[in-house]
Amino acid sequence: MNTPSFHDVEQLSAYLDGQLSQAEKTRLxxxxxxxxxxxxxxxxxxxxxSILRRTPxxxxxxxxxxxxxxxxxxxxVPRAVPALGWASAAAMVLFVLTLGxxxxxxxxxxxxxxxxxxxxxxxxxxxxGGGPAATQPPASDNSQVLPTPEPNTLTGPEATPPGESRLAxxxxxxxTKASSQxxxxxxxxxxxxxxxxxxxxxxxxxxxxxxxxxKADSKRNS
Amino acid sequence: MDExxxxxxxxxxxxxxxxTLVLAYQDIVYNTALRxxxxxxLAADASQDAFISAFRALNSYRGGSFRAWxxxxxxxxxxxxxxxxQRHPTTPLEPETEDGDEMETPRWLADxxxxxxxxxxxxxxxxxxxxxxxxxxTDFRTVVILADIQGLDYTEVASILKKPLGTVKSRLARARxxxxxxxxxxxxxxxxxxxxxxxxxx
Numbered sequence: 025m026n027t028p029s030f031h032d033v034e035q036l037s038a039y040l041d042g043q044l045s046q047a048e049k050t051r052l053x054x055x056x057x058x059x060x061x062x063x064x065x066x067x068x069x070x071x072x073x074s075i076l077r078r079t080p081x082x083x084x085x086x087x088x089x090x091x092x093x094x095x096x097x098x099x100x101v102p103r104a105v106p107a108l109g110w111a112s113a114a115a116m117v118l119f120v121l122t123l124g125x126x127x128x129x130x131x132x133x134x135x136x137x138x139x140x141x142x143x144x145x146x147x148x149x150x151x152x153g154g155g156p157a158a159t160q161p162p163a164s165d166n167s168q169v170l171p172t173p174e175p176n177t178l179t180g181p182e183a184t185p186p187g188e189s190r191l192a193x194x195x196x197x198x199x200t201k202a203s204s205q206x207x208x209x210x211x212x213x214x215x216x217x218x219x220x221x222x223x224x225x226x227x228x229x230x231x232x233x234x235x236x237x238x239k240a241d242s243k244r245n246s
Numbered sequence: 247m248d249e250x251x252x253x254x255x256x257x258x259x260x261x262x263x264x265x266t267l268v269l270a271y272q273d274i275v276y277n278t279a280l281r282x283x284x285x286x287x288l289a290a291d292a293s294q295d296a297f298i299s300a301f302r303a304l305n306s307y308r309g310g311s312f313r314a315w316x317x318x319x320x321x322x323x324x325x326x327x328x329x330x331x332q333r334h335p336t337t338p339l340e341p342e343t344e345d346g347d348e349m350e351t352p353r354w355l356a357d358x359x360x361x362x363x364x365x366x367x368x369x370x371x372x373x374x375x376x377x378x379x380x381x382x383x384t385d386f387r388t389v390v391i392l393a394d395i396q397g398l399d400y401t402e403v404a405s406i407l408k409k410p411l412g413t414v415k416s417r418l419a420r421a422r423x424x425x426x427x428x429x430x431x432x433x434x435x436x437x438x439x440x441x442x443x444x445x446x447x448x
Contacts, residue, residue, distance in 0.1 A: 030419075037419035041393075043400055069419070072426035076394035080372045084276035085290055088297050089265040095301050097261060 028065045036066045040073060091240045099236035105225050112221035119214030126208045253312060257304050264304070268297050271313065274396065275320045281391045282324040284380050292327050296320035311402060318406040321388060328384060378428035382421055389414055390421040 028036070038044050039052050056062050092099070247270060255263035275296055279289035296319045307315050379387050385407075392403045393414075404414045 033423060034416055034419040037422055038400075038415050041400065041418075043415065065423075068426045069422045072422040072429065073394050075371075075375065075429060076390065076422075076425065077397070078371075079281070079375050079395050081273065082277055082280060084272045084293065085286065087269070088272045088275070088290075088294050089268045090261060090297060090301055092261060094294075094298055095261055095264075097259070 026059070026061050028059075028061055032062060033065060033069070036062065037069050040066065040069055091237075093237065093240065099233050102228050102232045104228050105232075108221050108225035108228070112218050112225065115214050115218035115221060119211060119218055122208055122210045122214055126211060249312060253304070253307065256301070257307070261301075264301050267312070271316050272297075274313065275316055278317055278391060278396060279320050279324050281376065281379055281395055282321070282384070282388055283327060284376055288327055289324075292323040293320060295326075296323040299323065310405075314398060314402040314406055317392065317396065317398070321392075321406055324388075325384070374429065374432050378425050381428055382424060386417050386421040386424070389417040390425065393418050394422070 035044065035048065035052055039049060044052065052062075056066065247266065249267070249270075252263045252267050256267065272293065276289055276293045279292040279296070280286060283289050283292060296316070299322075300316055300319045303319070379391070382390065388407065389403060392398045392406060393400070398406070400411055400414050400418075403418075404411045407414065409417075
């Protein structure tokens, strides 16, 4: 008994599955009648196929249905969230504007403060014949126009070298008038509002996400 | 089940429609993965991955057998898993003596193949088949699982594996012969119902 070639085995396997053309099938069936080795091989192939076809089927150990998260579906954004986001952005803009206005106001107030304070200083220093007026040489026209910062007025001429321009002196850092410019209450109002709105939007989003996941899980379990 | 309608709805993002399809096909998908991988946990993971990939790639489905399309996805997931296993082979934790030598216990000394009698006791027919399947090269194993266990025709198998029809035919013939030899080695382990029963019918 000859051992079938691999081509024969291939043909026999395809014959078993009905994959041969009519001509191939007829030719093979003729050979099968003459060659017992082909019959034996066909029986082997058939047995293998039969056993495989009867392989026990397992039930899947769990449900493979997808949750929206697994499927990459994002939970819907509640309508309130974008509204709160925009409101928060508006509050932030107002906060920045108010802050900017306040800073500009302080700068301009700081620049004006010496001029505003010049009158009383002049009246004290020059008008009443105080320290600086008595000891200093007569000031030039420019120096008279320029305001004298308060600290220098208070510390007297010994702090200012003669002939040094008073322009170079730093503006009154501890000027009680400048620092007493009130910070607008609106800065706090807008900042607080912006933060509250952001927190609100986040909270709503969090609650919505949780609810979405809970619903998805309960749907999947049911 | 109106499968085409469910597929259409799922393609438009209807997750409930897709999940109906999942429920219909999950056993086929899981069994295919189980036979290719030979491990229940890995098969479950591969099946889940396959359904996730299938949902995301659903718009690439252009008609034809949805079952074949799904089986292609799970086959790819199994190949990924096998490649991952090859890159990061895992070894079981083995007990060691104080000197660092491997501890000799009956469990660790046992022949992994076991005798036919042992296999008969613990594994029944399914385990014999799985054992023989795992001895086949992956490509041969997949062909025989798809054709003989899942009952797909040659054209479907060729389309799933993206191989020529001739390759499928040749691999299936080789795989059947090798499985026959392997199963023969189990001798009387196989119940009589599994012996040449079909020979009379063809």
